[in-house]
Amino acid sequence: MAEWNRGADVRLWDNLLSVWQVLDVPEGWRAEIDDLRIVMTPPPHAHHNGIAAQVQRTLYSDLPEELGIYQRLGVHIAPLDKLYVPDLLVMPIDLIAAADPETSDLLDASEALLIVEITSKGNAREDRTKKYRAYARGGVPMYLLIDRFDTRGAMATLFTEPNEDGTYKHSEAVPFGKPLPLPAPFDVTLLTDDFPG
Known part of the structure; x- marks a missing residue:
């Protein structure tokens, strides 16, 4: 019976992926x-976009030429058959260039060097828990969570060294207003002073 269920899940995943690929998503919306x-998510607040622009500008200041920063690019979390569209992700540009537009092959989340999620009021819990676990299980080496709605106050947290159990071995959290260093290959400091709350 378990084999039948797994087969049913695989067929359902394939069907969902086929629908996702042809889905006419309204401008600014995200489908995952x-x-x-x-799951459809409405366009984020202007503050959300302002933070994304600041993070992107900081990352580009010293980004190695072989890497690119992408917004709204779908990535597959293979161990869980999930497809997320992070706010920002850093990935080798040769992987993007090699993606075949004629196939349904997805970029694997484990090939990203960094994934950034910026919470909105309606999705903060998912970014803190569900996506945190998925990115760790998927082997994403660095997950930057910018959480404007943390109960301790607005925080930026960098998680590193993913475990297969769905956790990260290390985290460094700073409240908005404090700098957050990002390690190699970025070697930049994210200044959160001007992040809108």
């Missing part, structure tokens, strides 16, 4: 596959 269903 999570828990074997397609």
Whole structure:
């Protein structure tokens, strides 16, 4: 019976992926596959976009030429059959160039060097828990969570060294207003002073 269920899940995943690929998503919206269903997220608040622009500008200040920063690029978390569209991700540009537009092959989240999620009021819990665990299980080496709605106050947290159990071995959290160093290959300091709360 378990084999039949797994086969049913694989067929459902394939069907969801086919629908996701042709879905006409309204401008600014995001469609993801999570828990074997397609989830739609409305456009984020202007503050959310302002933070994304600041993070992107900081990362580009010393980014190695072979890396690119991408917004709204779908990545597959293979161990969990999830497809997330992070706010920002850093990935080798040769992987992007090699992506075949004629196939349904997805970029694997483990090939990203950094994934950035910026919480919105409606998705903060998912970014803190569900996506945190998924990115760790998927082997994403660095997950930067910028959480404007943390109960301790607005925080930026860098998680590193993912475990297969869905956790990260290390984290460094700073409140907005404090600098957060990002290690190699970035070797930059993220200044959070001007992040809108």
